[in-house]
Amino acid sequence: MTLLGKLTWQAIPLHEPLPLFSGAAVVIIMVAIVAWVVIKGYLPYLWREWITSVDHKRIGVMYCILAGVMLLRGFIDAIMMRTQQVMAYNAPGFLPPSHFAQVFSAHGTIMIFFVAMPFVIGLMNVIVPLQLGVRDVAFPTLNSVSFWLTAAGALLVNLSLVVGEFDRTGWLPYPPLSELAYSPGVGVDYYCWSLQISGVGTLMTGINFVTTILKLRAPGMHYTRMPMFCWTALASNLLIVAAFPVLTATLAMLLLDRYVGFHFFTDTGGGNSMMFMNLIWAWGHPEVYILVLPAFGIYSEVVSTFSSKPLFGYRSMIYATMAICIISFMVWLHHFFTMGAGADVNAIFGIASMIIAVPTGVKIFNWLFTMYGGSVRFTTPMLWSIGFIVTFAIGGLTGVLLAVPPADFQLHNSVFLVAHFHNVIIGAVIFGVFAGYVYWFPKAFGFTLDERLGKWAFWLWLIGFWVAWGPGYVVGLEGMTRRLQHYDVAEWHPWLVVAEGGVLIILLGIIAQIAQIVVSVRTREQRRDVTGDPWDGRNLEWATASPPPPFNFAVLPDVTDQEPYWDMKARAREIGQLTRPEPEYQPIHMPRNSPTGFVTAFLAVVSGFALIWHIWWLVVLGLAGAYATFVVFAWRDHDEELIPAEEVARLDRANRAVRSAALHHRQLRREVETQREPRQ
Amino acid sequence: MSAFAGGDAAIDRKRSSAAAGHVGLALIALVLLGQLAGCGRAQLQPAGPISDAERKILLDSVVIMLAIVIPTIFATLGVAWWYRASNPRARRLPDFVYSGRVELIVWSIPTLVIIFLGGIAWISSHDLDPAQPLPSKAAPLDIQVVSLDWKWLFIYPRLGIASVNRLEVPAGVPLHLMVTSASVWNAFWVPQLGSMLYCMNGMSGTLYLEADRPGVYRGESAMISGDGFADMHFDTDAVTQEQFNAWVTSTRNAGPVLDDPAYRGLLRQSVPPHPYTYRSVRQGLFADIVMQRLPPGEGPRGAAPNVHPVGLK
Numbered sequence: 001m002t003l004l005g006k007l008t009w010q011a012i013p014l015h016e017p018l019p020l021f022s023g024a025a026v027v028i029i030m031v032a033i034v035a036w037v038v039i040k041g042y043l044p045y046l047w048r049e050w051i052t053s054v055d056h057k058r059i060g061v062m063y064c065i066l067a068g069v070m071l072l073r074g075f076i077d078a079i080m081m082r083t084q085q086v087m088a089y090n091a092p093g094f095l096p097p098s099h100f101a102q103v104f105s106a107h108g109t110i111m112i113f114f115v116a117m118p119f120v121i122g123l124m125n126v127i128v129p130l131q132l133g134v135r136d137v138a139f140p141t142l143n144s145v146s147f148w149l150t151a152a153g154a155l156l157v158n159l160s161l162v163v164g165e166f167d168r169t170g171w172l173p174y175p176p177l178s179e180l181a182y183s184p185g186v187g188v189d190y191y192c193w194s195l196q197i198s199g200v201g202t203l204m205t206g207i208n209f210v211t212t213i214l215k216l217r218a219p220g221m222h223y224t225r226m227p228m229f230c231w232t233a234l235a236s237n238l239l240i241v242a243a244f245p246v247l248t249a250t251l252a253m254l255l256l257d258r259y260v261g262f263h264f265f266t267d268t269g270g271g272n273s274m275m276f277m278n279l280i281w282a283w284g285h286p287e288v289y290i291l292v293l294p295a296f297g298i299y300s301e302v303v304s305t306f307s308s309k310p311l312f313g314y315r316s317m318i319y320a321t322m323a324i325c326i327i328s329f330m331v332w333l334h335h336f337f338t339m340g341a342g343a344d345v346n347a348i349f350g351i352a353s354m355i356i357a358v359p360t361g362v363k364i365f366n367w368l369f370t371m372y373g374g375s376v377r378f379t380t381p382m383l384w385s386i387g388f389i390v391t392f393a394i395g396g397l398t399g400v401l402l403a404v405p406p407a408d409f410q411l412h413n414s415v416f417l418v419a420h421f422h423n424v425i426i427g428a429v430i431f432g433v434f435a436g437y438v439y440w441f442p443k444a445f446g447f448t449l450d451e452r453l454g455k456w457a458f459w460l461w462l463i464g465f466w467v468a469w470g471p472g473y474v475v476g477l478e479g480m481t482r483r484l485q486h487y488d489v490a491e492w493h494p495w496l497v498v499a500e501g502g503v504l505i506i507l508l509g510i511i512a513q514i515a516q517i518v519v520s521v522r523t524r525e526q527r528r529d530v531t532g533d534p535w536d537g538r539n540l541e542w543a544t545a546s547p548p549p550p551f552n553f554a555v556l557p558d559v560t561d562q563e564p565y566w567d568m569k570a571r572a573r574e575i576g577q578l579t580r581p582e583p584e585y586q587p588i589h590m591p592r593n594s595p596t597g598f599v600t601a602f603l604a605v606v607s608g609f610a611l612i613w614h615i616w617w618l619v620v621l622g623l624a625g626a627y628a629t630f631v632v633f634a635w636r637d638h639d640e641e642l643i644p645a646e647e648v649a650r651l652d653r654a655n656r657a658v659r660s661a662a663l664h665h666r667q668l669r670r671e672v673e674t675q676r677e678p679r680q
Numbered sequence: 681m682s683a684f685a686g687g688d689a690a691i692d693r694k695r696s697s698a699a700a701g702h703v704g705l706a707l708i709a710l711v712l713l714g715q716l717a718g719c720g721r722a723q724l725q726p727a728g729p730i731s732d733a734e735r736k737i738l739l740d741s742v743v744i745m746l747a748i749v750i751p752t753i754f755a756t757l758g759v760a761w762w763y764r765a766s767n768p769r770a771r772r773l774p775d776f777v778y779s780g781r782v783e784l785i786v787w788s789i790p791t792l793v794i795i796f797l798g799g800i801a802w803i804s805s806h807d808l809d810p811a812q813p814l815p816s817k818a819a820p821l822d823i824q825v826v827s828l829d830w831k832w833l834f835i836y837p838r839l840g841i842a843s844v845n846r847l848e849v850p851a852g853v854p855l856h857l858m859v860t861s862a863s864v865w866n867a868f869w870v871p872q873l874g875s876m877l878y879c880m881n882g883m884s885g886t887l888y889l890e891a892d893r894p895g896v897y898r899g900e901s902a903m904i905s906g907d908g909f910a911d912m913h914f915d916t917d918a919v920t921q922e923q924f925n926a927w928v929t930s931t932r933n934a935g936p937v938l939d940d941p942a943y944r945g946l947l948r949q950s951v952p953p954h955p956y957t958y959r960s961v962r963q964g965l966f967a968d969i970v971m972q973r974l975p976p977g978e979g980p981r982g983a984a985p986n987v988h989p990v991g992l993k
Contacts, residue, residue, distance in 0.1 A: 097907040170904050176881065177864040177906060182979040267881040268972060273865065274880065307763070310777045313786070338867060338876050338902075340810060340885040347805035351798040361748075361790030368756050369782060373773025375765045389756045397745045400794075404801045406808040407738045409875035410723045410731065413867060413902040479722030479871035481902045485910040489898070 005614035006186065011164045019099070022076075023162035052593040054140035055550055056125045059147045061444055063122025064437065066151055070114040073158065075510065077107035082468075082500045088486035089493040100485040101168035102187065106157065108171025109191060112287070113198060114154040116425065119433040120294045121150075121205055124233045126444050127436075128209065130541035130548060131227045133218025133557045133564070138211035139204075140591040141633070146201040146208065148601030153198025156608050160190040164612070167191035170483065172280050173254065175265035175273045180258045186612050188258065192251045193608040197601075199248050206240030209233060218540065220559035224318070227539045228304075228311055231318055232297030235325040236290045242329070243286040250279040274339065281332035289328040292424070293321060295432025296363055299385045302435050303367045305535050306382040307374030310563055313366040320359035320366075327356050337408045346405040353403035357396060364389055379535070380454035384435035387462045388428060395423030398473070416476025419469045426465050434461075434513075442529040446546045450523070453516035460509030468502025471495035531662045532655065538566040545655045551588045551643060554652035555580075572663055578656060585649040589640045596633040600626050722871035727897055727918070728890045730808065730874030737804050741797060748793055810875045811886040813854065820856040820888070821849065824966040827859075827866035827879040827901065829949040829977050830908025835938075835961055841931045842938050844946075846955035847916040850924035851894045857887040860970050862947060863977030867902035870916050876902050884970045891918035906980075911951040935959045940974070947977045 013019045037043055050058055080095065080103050087093040095103060129137055137143050160166040167187040169178045178188045213234045217226070226234075254276065256262040263269035265276040304311045311317060333341065333349035367389060376382065398420040402408050411417055434457075442448045475495045480487070520527060533542040543565045544552055558580075561567035571579050607622030609615075726732040763770045813820065824835040835842045847870075849855055859868050861879035869876035873889040891897065901912035919927065936942060938958040943965065968974045 097910065101904070101907070168906075174865060174903075176976075177904070182864050182906065184980060268976065274883075308765075309774055312777055313783055314777070316783055316786070336878070339878050339880075340887075342811070343806040343809040346809075347802045350801040350805060354794045354798055354801065358787070358790040358794055361793075362786050364752060364756075365782075365786035365789075368752070368759055369776070369779075369786075371756075371759045371763055373771070373776040374763050375770075375772055375774075376760050376763045377765050378760075386756065386760050390753050393749045393753050393756075397742070397749050400745060400797065401738065401741050404737060404741050404797065405805045406734045406875070407741060409808070409810065410734045410738065410871065412876060477722065477724055479869075479898060479900070481869070481900055483904045483909065487910065488913075 003615075003617075005610070005616070007163070007613040007615065011186075011613075012162065013165075016099070018094075019161060026158065027162060047595075048593065051598050052144075052595045054136075054144045054591050054594055054597075056129050056137050056140065056143060057444060057548065059143050060122045060125030060127075063118040063125055063147055063150070066147075066154060067115050067117075067119035067122060067433075070110050070118070070154055072510070074107050074110040074115055075507070077103045077110070079503055079507070081107065082496070082503045084485065085487075085496045086493075086500045088484075089490075089496075090488050091486065093486060095485070097485045098165075098168060101170075101483070102166040104483055105167040105170050105187075105191070106160075109167070109195075110154075110157060111425075112171065112291075113195060114150070114157065116291050116429050116433070117202060118150055118154075119437075120236070120291055120429070121146075121202070123298070123433060123436045123440065124209060124236075124294060127440055127541055128230055128233050129212065129216075130443070130544065130552055131230050131539050132213065132216060133221060133540045133543075133553060133559060134212070134216045135552050135556075135588070136591065137208050138216055139208050141594045141596055142204050143208055144594065144597030145600055146205040146597075148597040149201030149204075149604055150198045152601040152604045152608070153194040153201070155605055156190060156194040156197065156612075159609065160187065164190065172284065174280075175254065175257070175271075175276050176267050178254060179266050181266075188254075189612040192255050192258075193611050196248060196251055196255075197604045197608050199244055199251075202240055203244040203248070206237045206244060209237040210241055213237070218553075218556045218559050218564075221564070224315065225559055225562045225564070227297075228300035228314070228317055228321075229294070229297035229539075231321050232293040232295075232300075235321050236293045239286045239290045239293075239325060239328065243283045243290070246279060247283040247287075250276065250283065253279075277336050277339070278332065281335045282329075285332040285335065286328050288424075289324055291429045292432075293324065295388075295429045295436075296321070298432045298436040298439070299367060299388060300363075300370075301539070302381040302385045302439055303370050305439075305537050306377045306379055306385075307371045308377075308536065309370055309374040310538070310566075311366070312369040312372070313362075314562060316362060317366055320362045323359040324356055327352065327359075331356065334403055334408070336412075337405045338412045343405075350403045350405045350408075354400055357400050360396060364393065379438075380449070380451055380458060381435040381439040383455060383458045384431045384438070387458060388431040388435070391427030391431065391462070391465065392424065395420060395427050398423060411476060413481055414476040415472045415480045415482055418482045419472030419476055422465075422469050422472070426461075426469075431461075434458075439535070440541070442534045443532075443541055443546050443548070445524075446529055447520065447524040447527045448529060448534055449520045450516050450527075453512050453519060457509045457512040457516060460505055460512055464502050464505030464507075464509055466502070467505055468499050471499045471502070531658050533565075533659075533662075538563040540564050543568065545651070545658075549648075549651040549655075550590055551648065554585060554588075554648050554655075555583045573666065576663075576667060578660055578663065582653070582656065585645045585652065587645045588643045588648055590643055592639050592641045594633065594636075594639075596629055599629045603629065722898075725872060726874070727872040727895055728874055728892050729814065730889055731872055732874075732892075733804075733808055734874055737800065737808075741800065744793065744797060744800075748789060808875070810877055810888065812888060813856070814888050814890055816854045816890070818853045820854040822856050822858070823847070823849070825857050825859045825868050825879065826966065826969060827861045827863075827868065827905070827912070828946055829863045829906060829979075830912050830951050831946070832868075832899075832901075832912065832914050833862075833946060835966055836928075837961075837966065839928055839932075840960050841928065842958040842961045843931070844952055844956055844958075845914045846957075847899060847914055848924065848927050849891055849916060849918050850921045851891045851918040853921070854888055854890045857889060858966065859885045859887055860966070861976075862969055862974075863979070864905045865903050866905045866912065868899070869902045870897050870899040872897040873916065878903065881976050882970065882972050884966075891916070894918050894920060894923075906949070908949065908951045914955070931957045932959050938962060938965065943974065949977070949980055 084093040084095045084100055164186040167173055169183060173188050173191055176182055213230055253264040257264050257266060263271035265271050265273045267273050300311050331349055331353040334353045337346050402411055402420060438449050438454055475492045478491050480492050529546040532544055532546045540557055543557060568579050603622045603626040607619055610618035610622055724735055726735050822837050824837055826833040831845050833844055834847050859877050859879050861881045866879045867876045868879055873891055877885045877887045895918050897916040899914045899916045935957045938961045
């Protein structure tokens with residue numbers, strides 16, 4: 001037993017130029033960014049306003065930034081895989097099998113856990129408290145801990161690029177391949193500890209948001225007045241609370257197998273690998289809906305706003321959301337019809353899976369009827385939504401097809417399956433978070449994003465997706481299985497070349513998105529959202545300034561309708577002035593910033609790294625430090641900051657002034673229009 | 681008044697052209713699927729009763745769903761475009777937020793489709809249960825399939841011979857496959873014959889398949905099993921009964937013997953450069969693998985990558 005456990009110089013891939021250079025590049029970029037921040041003197045600002053912030057809006061933005069950065073990392077993996085398969089027809093390509101396996105495992109892990117999850121959770125963080133008309137989430141410091149633990153998991157995954165190796169068994173480490181006998185390296189340990197750490201963060205997010213939505217809502221906001229995004233966020237977080245402990249327990253069992261010689265999943269010594277398959281999908285299938293339900297919520301908001309109509313069939317949408325939430329727990333077996341469970345079991349799970357298509361279909365029709373009779377504006381978020389409906393209709397079709405067991409016997413684990421889940425995850429989740437990102441960006445930052453580049457990004461992504469994954473369906477039907485490092489079938493090759501082209505089109509889409517940010521930031525003064533309501537919105541997030549003050553609302557709004565802000569605007573137009581007279585401003589207590597989250601996460605990275613490399617003294621040190629941090633936080637006796645009444649008044653008067661001006665402007669315009677009407 | 685009439689006519693024209701569009705797209709989809717069926721050499725070009733039935737289910741399900749998916753896509757695009765803010769002829773209904781009749785329809789359409797497809801799923805799951813023997817006059821041929829790191833072992837227990845990385849079968853005879861793994865999971869899959877099945881250590885699964893006609897059908901593993909995974913494919917040679925008998929005779933007369941030491945050699949992680957056969961197999965070998973009386977493969981015995989792709993031409 002050495003001081004550094006299993007860690008030696010051999011862990012650094014000095015003999016493999018590709019990971020060495022890419023790892024070195026990442027390290028250099030990170031060091032450069034940190035150095036730039038320190039030299040420019042931004043560090044105190046970052047520490048004060050962001051790193052230790054417990055403001056849900058700041059935390060939400062940091063989640064989205066994490067997701068964006070990780071999207072780039074996961075996308076580089078995607079380009080490498082597509083390129084390898086173009087080169088590897090009767091040839092070894094440029095990635096040896098051990099490296100190729102790390103790339104596809106990292107791609108899946110990163111895209112699900114560190115892109116889709118943080119993006120969805122980030123948008124929920126920014127928007128849900130605003131839509132509920134409240135000042136923060138139920139447990140603000142816990143929220144910061146959640147974010148930093150997620151970031152800690154992401155850091156550990158990326159650390160494996162430079163120190164050691166990543167998992168080589170796919171994005172779900174099926175035993176016995178992931179057991180110590182067949183994966184003796186640290187790859188599976190990197191995977192497990194990263195997800196254990198970030199999984200705790202996600203579980204706490206779930207608890208936090210379930211509590212927030214159930215217990216903290218503006219006066220008058222009954223369940224049947226909650227915006228659809230809050231409903232889907234509630235469903236999603238209920239699923240997190242129910243499903244993530246299963247993931248944690250499953251990975252804990254795998255870790256016990258690997259670290260102390262247990263036999264949960266070994267197939268020898270009384271273990272059973274089929275148990276892992278069942279458990280991991282008992283989490284994994286709800287996970288799909290944890291991601292997609294909030295995306296459905298975003299589409300509901302976007303389609304309603306840009307059709308200038310309330311959501312059609314609001315109650316029906318609630319039933320559909322909650323039906324999906326419940327049924328999603330009863331279908332996990334469809335991920336392994338080919339295990340040989342027998343006809344009755346397969347058929348029952350197949351039919352249960354198909355039943356989910358009913359509420360999902362209802363949602364699609366309700367969006368359609370929301371547009372029907374509306375006044376549709378083709379803004380970027382609306383394009384993403386329409387692109388989603390078209391793309392997702394096909395993805396849903398192939399999904400129901402895979403739920404027919406005998407069809408699945410011929411499609412399971414083929415590229416057809418991979419095309420299906422990219423079809424739904426890109427087509428529904430990623431399109432959804434992009435729609436939400438463009439839609440809510442002005443709320444978070446106070447200026448809108450460039451529409452022209454946004455539309456370019458949409459079309460490039462949409463076309464790129466189909467060019468990349470249309471061929472996936474074809475080669476899947478030609479018998480190509482997933483995760484092939486090389487192959488010798490001539491028919492597959494041209495399709496894989498086309499798919500590479502699709503990935504490059506998506507790359508252009510991503511470049512357009514980066515350009516969109518750069519251009520929009522540079523021209524932000526022209527694109528200021530002064531009214532706080534750039535899209536003529538309907539829910540409470542648009543009732544406050546952009547960006548909102550730290551306390552969101554000077555006085556909690558009174559909700560009397562299912563679309564509170566639309567209702568307020570309508571009444572204000574009727575009476576020709578703001579609905580509420582200026583209130584008597586009170587000082588507001590806001591939770592105080594806290595470094596607890598950052599410190600805990602730092603210690604979690606230390607402990608995780610030490611556990612991966614068997615550096616036991618460091619494990620003890622890290623865990624003791626994390627516990628000490630928790631104790632220090634628990635003993636705090638000053639946890640709130642007071643925002644004086646004058647400050648609240650100043651900020652709210654500014655907000656009222658612009659809204660009043662907007663109202664009068666609209667009033668004048670309307671008068672001009674009504675005068676003109678008779679002449680028409 | 682005239683303006684309204686004009687609008688209606690335009691809507692009618694739009695409707696009929698949209699309907700024509702649906703039919704057109706359905707035809708294109710069918711033609712594409714047909715093309716695939718012609719040019720692909722896998723699931724859509726079946727060579728046995730199981731894959732044939734599965735192809736039929738696959739195509740039927742797709743067509744049933746396209747009947748609802750294609751109109752939905754066109755309706756979405758059509759409604760979005762017609763109700764664009766700049767269209768002066770669109771009739772705005774800002775208060776159309778609920779309609780019991782519409783709700784009934786939007787819940788019924790998917791429900792009816794799913795009841796229909798659910799029926800197909802139930803019946804076909806039972807008809808095509810992999811463990812169900814095939815109706816045939818010929819007695820089924822027993823084959824024991826063992827996935828190893830990274831090769832396939834096919835044992836013919838009644839014939840006392842075995843083959844590595846080539847599955848020789850007589851056409852027109854049902855195959856009774858018993859499937860297991862000697863190390864990690866794999867999935868046994870010959871797309872042109874049908875149903876894949878997981879190979880798992882300590883367990884044996886049953887799969888019935890049949891090749892209708894002679895031919896060479898690609899077989900592969902459909903479950904990641906480590907560094908040699910991409911080389912875990914094999915040819916299934918379906919031949920006539922006479923040719924099969926001749927193959928059995930020649931196999932019995934040449935090649936090594938598969939006894940316990942030879943099996944331990946097979947267990948080691950490797951990718952054999954080409955297929956070969958064993959002239960005899962120790963009795964009860966498969967049962968000993970399944971019952972773990974013979975221990976599973978030991979894995980790489982070291983952290984470094986342990987195989988580089990071979991078998992590349």
